[in-house]
Amino acid sequence: MSDLVVRVLDVDAAYARPTVLSAVDVDVARGEFVGLVGPSGAGKTTLLRLLTGGVEVRSGSVEVLGQRVVRGRPPRGVGYVPQLGSVDADFPLTVREVVLLGDAASSRPVPWFTRDERRRADALLERLGIGELAGRPIAELSGGQRQRMFLARALARRSELLLLDEPTSGVDLATRAEVLRLLGELHHDGLTVVLTTHDLNFVASHLPRMVCVNGTVIADGRPREVMTADVLTRTYGPGLRVVHDEDGHPVVTDAAPIPLHSGTDHASGGMPVAAAVVTPAEVDA
Amino acid sequence: MSLLLEPFAYAFFGRAMLAGVLVGALCGALSVPVVLKRMSYVGHGLAHSVLGGVAVGVALGADLYVGAAVATVLSAILIDRVAARRGLHHDAAIGIVTTAAFALGIAVLAVVPTRLNLEAVLFGNILGVDARDLTVTTVVAVAATATLFVAYKRLVFTVFDPEVAAVHGVPVRHIELGLNLVTAAVVVASVRVLGALLIAAAVVLPAAGARLVTRSFAALVGLAIALGTTASVLGLYASFHLDVPSGPAIVLVGTLGFLIAYVASGTAARRARRAGAREREVGRLSERGIVDATRTQVRA
Numbered sequence: 408m409s410d411l412v413v414r415v416l417d418v419d420a421a422y423a424r425p426t427v428l429s430a431v432d433v434d435v436a437r438g439e440f441v442g443l444v445g446p447s448g449a450g451k452t453t454l455l456r457l458l459t460g461g462v463e464v465r466s467g468s469v470e471v472l473g474q475r476v477v478r479g480r481p482p483r484g485v486g487y488v489p490q491l492g493s494v495d496a497d498f499p500l501t502v503r504e505v506v507l508l509g510d511a512a513s514s515r516p517v518p519w520f521t522r523d524e525r526r527r528a529d530a531l532l533e534r535l536g537i538g539e540l541a542g543r544p545i546a547e548l549s550g551g552q553r554q555r556m557f558l559a560r561a562l563a564r565r566s567e568l569l570l571l572d573e574p575t576s577g578v579d580l581a582t583r584a585e586v587l588r589l590l591g592e593l594h595h596d597g598l599t600v601v602l603t604t605h606d607l608n609f610v611a612s613h614l615p616r617m618v619c620v621n622g623t624v625i626a627d628g629r630p631r632e633v634m635t636a637d638v639l640t641r642t643y644g645p646g647l648r649v650v651h652d653e654d655g656h657p658v659v660t661d662a663a664p665i666p667l668h669s670g671t672d673h674a675s676g677g678m679p680v681a682a683a684v685v686t687p688a689e690v691d692a
Numbered sequence: 693m694s695l696l697l698e699p700f701a702y703a704f705f706g707r708a709m710l711a712g713v714l715v716g717a718l719c720g721a722l723s724v725p726v727v728l729k730r731m732s733y734v735g736h737g738l739a740h741s742v743l744g745g746v747a748v749g750v751a752l753g754a755d756l757y758v759g760a761a762v763a764t765v766l767s768a769i770l771i772d773r774v775a776a777r778r779g780l781h782h783d784a785a786i787g788i789v790t791t792a793a794f795a796l797g798i799a800v801l802a803v804v805p806t807r808l809n810l811e812a813v814l815f816g817n818i819l820g821v822d823a824r825d826l827t828v829t830t831v832v833a834v835a836a837t838a839t840l841f842v843a844y845k846r847l848v849f850t851v852f853d854p855e856v857a858a859v860h861g862v863p864v865r866h867i868e869l870g871l872n873l874v875t876a877a878v879v880v881a882s883v884r885v886l887g888a889l890l891i892a893a894a895v896v897l898p899a900a901g902a903r904l905v906t907r908s909f910a911a912l913v914g915l916a917i918a919l920g921t922t923a924s925v926l927g928l929y930a931s932f933h934l935d936v937p938s939g940p941a942i943v944l945v946g947t948l949g950f951l952i953a954y955v956a957s958g959t960a961a962r963r964a965r966r967a968g969a970r971e972r973e974v975g976r977l978s979e980r981g982i983v984d985a986t987r988t989q990v991r992a
């Protein structure tokens with residue numbers, strides 16, 4: 408097997424009639440840590456599904472861990488962490504049971520799990536810092552705890568490639584840092600990681616490689632090189648500005664304050680006179 | 693006591709009870725994926741196609757079970773195929789496929805004269821349970837139990853999170869098709885006791901009730917089977933003593949069980965909400981290292 412874990416070659420992908428991704432070329436080498444970014448509806452989730460046999464490959468080819476992937480034929484050796492909110496949060500399972508399911512496909516065909524399997528699930532939960540939640544119904548978890556549970560489920564399957572769909576959305580900054588620290592550890596242990604995120608600044612300051620997606624791959628490379636006003640405009644449209652922090656990392660901000668109309672006269676052209684400018688402090692309040 | 697034993701003086705009641713217990717347990721087990729997957733329409737739809745199949749089968753001079761089995765299995769496969777099309781969900785697929793079968797059945801009955809006891813097919817009739825019905829029910833029970841036993845983990849994963857289940861190597865399409873076929877088989881086996889129109893309720897009520905009072909999957913399965921079986925047993929007694937068709941009797945007892953669970957869970961939930969809110973708060977604080985959860989007692 409080559410050292411390419413993911414090899415997407417000139418692929419058009421679709422769910423139904425319209426093509427969602429076209430002419431996509433992405434290679435990921437073993438041991439890489441890649442962030443996929445792009446606006447909502449850009450096709451980030453679809454790109455992950457391309458690697459797991461979840462969408463139709465109209466043309467081109469997809470190879471993951473040396474296996475040819477087409478719709479309905481997921482490759483072996485991939486762990487998947489879905490976007491939060493993709494399952495029934497009130498489903499009657501405990502945290503441990505969810506983790507055990509991660510490896511159900513290679514478990515014996517009986518309704519129970521062996522003591523070894525349960526011990527392994529508990530060890531994973533322990534490692535992710537939620538060992539004490541093993542017996543809890545999943546309905547009682549916070550967003551961050553749920554995210555870690557799904558990470559444990561993905562790891563329950565012995566995987567070489569970990570795919571995560573927005574693992575840092577909807578959790579607070581401390582939890583985000585914790586999830587990323589865990590991913591860093593796993594990556595350090597040799598796992599190849601591909602995640603999607605809306606958090607450009609996190610990608611810029613922590614990840615070695617970013618791929619900008621919007622219907623196709625717009626740019627791909629080291630954030631310092633990729634994250635330019637031009638690329639961001641082509642990915643997200645106008646309205647974003649790139650500055651650099653003291654370490655030289657690019658940082659994305661809004662090009663201009665976003666005016667919120669107060670409901671009075673705003674027909675005066677240009678920036679409305681009666682506009683409220685939202686500052687972070689006000690948003691928090 | 694005689695109320696419980698007297699009916700067994702009649703041979704048919706013993707057979708009906710045996711069939712009822714099997715059917716009740718099966719429907720109870722099946723109600724778990726049906727409720728969790730929100731596919732109560734499947735039971736509803738398959739039950740409708742049973743009538744179509746029975747009518748056509750009997751009109752053609754075939755056996756009741758042959759017609760019912762062909763119709764439900766065909767419907768299950770068709771539903772699966774139609775729903776696999778983009779843009780059509782299960783409910784639409786079922787609405788199309790099974791209503792067509794139902795309509796066909798009614799049309800055939802109107803044109804071809806048969807000796808079919810329509811009321812018995814629709815509402816169930818314990819007088820009609822013969823040795824062969826018992827055989828069919830037993831065979832279905834064994835096959836369905838074996839299938840659910842073997843597929844259990846993969847089925848739970850599929851019901852919970854089909855997308856990730858597929859990525860993690862579970863043959864989701866086969867599991868779903870298998871579940872539909874098991875449902876079809878159980879529907880066929882239940883026609884005598886429950887009647888075509890009341891099967892739909894029997895594959896929903898047990899898990900719906902059980903779900904209100906437990907959050908553990910294993911307990912949910914156990915409780916649903918227990919509820920389904922109990923409803924069958926009590927319903928058959930009611931059917932015998934009160935001279936109502938067995939299907940409605942069983943469904944009414946099941947509904948009563950659901951209501952009891954509903955009221956019980958309401959009371960329990962009020963109490964748990966207060967305790968749970970406190971516990972979650974402690975959990976949040978302990979995550980941030982503000983409170984040591986292991987030392988904090990939370991009293992219900």
Ligand SMILES: Nc1ncnc2c1ncn2[C@@H]1O[C@H](COP(=O)(O)OP(=O)(O)OP(=O)(O)O)[C@@H](O)[C@H]1O
Pocket residue numbers: 422423427445446447448449450451452453454
């Ligand atoms: N299951 C589906 N069936 C049909 N079309 C879909 C499906 N899922 C997504 N799409 C379409 O594919 C396009 C890309 O969607 P995708 O979910 O990949 O975007 P995304 O970049 O992940 O967005 P977000 O940031 O909001 O999660 C969208 O136009 C969406 O409407």
Ligand SMILES: [Mg+2]
Pocket residue numbers: 451452453490572
């Ligand atoms: Mg997405």
